[in-house]
Amino acid sequence: MQSDLLRRYAAPVPRYTSYPTAPHFSPAVDAATYGRWLDEMENDLPLSLYVHIPFCNELCWYCGCSTKITRQREPIARYLSALSREIDTVADRIKIRHAVTHIHWGGGSPSILEPNEIRALAAQLKTRFKLSPSAEFAVEIDPRGLDEARIAAFADSGVNRVSIGVQDFDLAVQKAINRMQSVEQTAWVVDTFRKHGIEAINIDLVYGLPKQTLETLDQTMDHVLALAPDRIALFGYAHLPARIKHQRLIPDDTLPDTAARFAQANRAAERLTEGGFVTIGLDHYARPHDPLASGTVRRNFQGYTTDTAAALIGLGASSIGRLPQGYVQNTPAIGEYERRVLDGGLATVRGHAMSTEDAARGLVIERLMCDFAFPADELRARFGEVAEPIIAEAEALCAADRDEMVAARTRGEGFEVTDKGRIFVRSICAKFDAYLGKSSAQHSAGI
Ligand SMILES: C[S@@+](CC[C@H](N)C(=O)[O-])C[C@H]1O[C@@H](n2cnc3c(N)ncnc32)[C@H](O)[C@@H]1O
Numbered sequence: 395m396q397s398d399l400l401r402r403y404a405a406p407v408p409r410y411t412s413y414p415t416a417p418h419f420s421p422a423v424d425a426a427t428y429g430r431w432l433d434e435m436e437n438d439l440p441l442s443l444y445v446h447i448p449f450c451n452e453l454c455w456y457c458g459c460s461t462k463i464t465r466q467r468e469p470i471a472r473y474l475s476a477l478s479r480e481i482d483t484v485a486d487r488i489k490i491r492h493a494v495t496h497i498h499w500g501g502g503s504p505s506i507l508e509p510n511e512i513r514a515l516a517a518q519l520k521t522r523f524k525l526s527p528s529a530e531f532a533v534e535i536d537p538r539g540l541d542e543a544r545i546a547a548f549a550d551s552g553v554n555r556v557s558i559g560v561q562d563f564d565l566a567v568q569k570a571i572n573r574m575q576s577v578e579q580t581a582w583v584v585d586t587f588r589k590h591g592i593e594a595i596n597i598d599l600v601y602g603l604p605k606q607t608l609e610t611l612d613q614t615m616d617h618v619l620a621l622a623p624d625r626i627a628l629f630g631y632a633h634l635p636a637r638i639k640h641q642r643l644i645p646d647d648t649l650p651d652t653a654a655r656f657a658q659a660n661r662a663a664e665r666l667t668e669g670g671f672v673t674i675g676l677d678h679y680a681r682p683h684d685p686l687a688s689g690t691v692r693r694n695f696q697g698y699t700t701d702t703a704a705a706l707i708g709l710g711a712s713s714i715g716r717l718p719q720g721y722v723q724n725t726p727a728i729g730e731y732e733r734r735v736l737d738g739g740l741a742t743v744r745g746h747a748m749s750t751e752d753a754a755r756g757l758v759i760e761r762l763m764c765d766f767a768f769p770a771d772e773l774r775a776r777f778g779e780v781a782e783p784i785i786a787e788a789e790a791l792c793a794a795d796r797d798e799m800v801a802a803r804t805r806g807e808g809f810e811v812t813d814k815g816r817i818f819v820r821s822i823c824a825k826f827d828a829y830l831g832k833s834s835a836q837h838s839a840g841i
């Protein structure tokens with residue numbers, strides 16, 4: 395029974411960190427479109443800023459992020475000059491000083507920056523944008539080799555949340571992914587952030603990695619629970635060796651199969667809920683005191699977030715922004731990014747202008763991913779007639795459901811995803827994705 399379900403529901407599907415998903419962005423949205431959209435921004439729109447730092451010291455073989463390995467400072471310094479220019483160009487273009495409620499530095503590894511670079515970048519963002527006093531300022535951290543000077547620089551730049559990459563503490567798994575990271579070094583980093591006043595600690599874990607078993611996962615969970623983080627993101631390993639060449643260094647026969655991935659995701663969920671975490675959406679866990687467990691949960695490119703800002707400004711190579719009009723993405727090529735922004739321009743190379751139907755389907759997919767519930771009332775209230783055919787699709791899905799994946803509400807009110815269906819929620823979202831199959835994009839396993 396379980397293997398039959400896995401065969402039918404664990405087929406590759408998008409992770410739905412946006413709708414439409416990035417493979418459906420097109421070059422029709424370019425720098426001129428983005429400039430116009432920035433000019434048209436309404437007054438008093440809360441903003442969120444995403445800054446991409448595409449550099450790391452070493453390559454993790456599983457990595458699906460947009461990054462470049464370097465041991466030299468010069469390419470990083472050159473990139474930071476270009477980034478500074480882009481920040482000025484965008485800030486000049488946004489005439490109104492909207493309140494910034496969230497800042498997120500992601501990568502790559504923002505923790506590769508030198509203390510003076512961390513301070514200068516944070517200071518420029520604070521000068522050029524109006525930071526709300528309660529703003530969250532989060533940074534992704536690779537703890538390997540991190541020193542106290544950098545931790546102090548993050549703390550005195552106003553960073554108040556860090557996401558620390560762990561993935562797995564087992565030695566055999568770490569060798570198989572080329573990421574050696576001791577429990578001791580990680581614990582020192584967590585303690586030192588706390589000592590410097592950064593109390594909100596997230597940890598990233600991955601299941602489905604080579605050589606991972608329920609036993610290795612249990613041991614990793616013991617260490618992670620002892621670190622007492624506030625949030626945990628537990629990603630299913632996305633293995634796409636046809637697109638991401640370095641993942642070919644991980645032989646297919648070292649990877650757990652779908653049934654083993656399913657068991658790992660379930661075991662990790664059990665351990666974390668027993669350990670006092672609240673489950674957030676598909677793959678995040680938060681302590682009850684954490685804002686993710688008590689407030690509105692949204693989904694964005696970083697996963698689950700409390701960020702409710704109406705517009706997200708993406709800065710840096712490959713970064714994606716979301717304005718009320720649609721999505722924009724900068725070129726991922728670092729050299730091209732630098733040339734374009736140093737010429738005084740924007741680096742947008744693709745995006746998507748949202749139609750009303752896109753926005754309606756996007757709402758359905760986001761609420762399913764966050765609340766496991768079809769938002770019939772909100773859909774009708776916000777989208778009127780455009781909502782009706784989508785609600786009819788929800789009815790058809792309920793009528794065709796033979797596997798108790800969904801529990802239908804009163805007719806016309808949609809459904810809730812059942813406990814059994816939760817782990818397959820991406821496949822349920824895919825039923826409302828009007829673009830799926832219209833590109834050659836490869837997706838990761840549905841579990
Ligand atoms: C930018 S990294 C985090 C910061 C830092 N670079 C590090 O690795 O410690 C973002 C996270 O994405 C996750 N990740 C990267 N590649 C992945 C893949 N192929 N499948 C699933 N998760 C992945 C990892 O959990 C990683 O910590």
Ligand code: SF4
Pocket residue numbers: 449450451452453454457458459461501502503536559
């Ligand atoms: S997982 Fe993090 S540290 Fe490793 S290569 Fe990717 S971005 Fe860099």
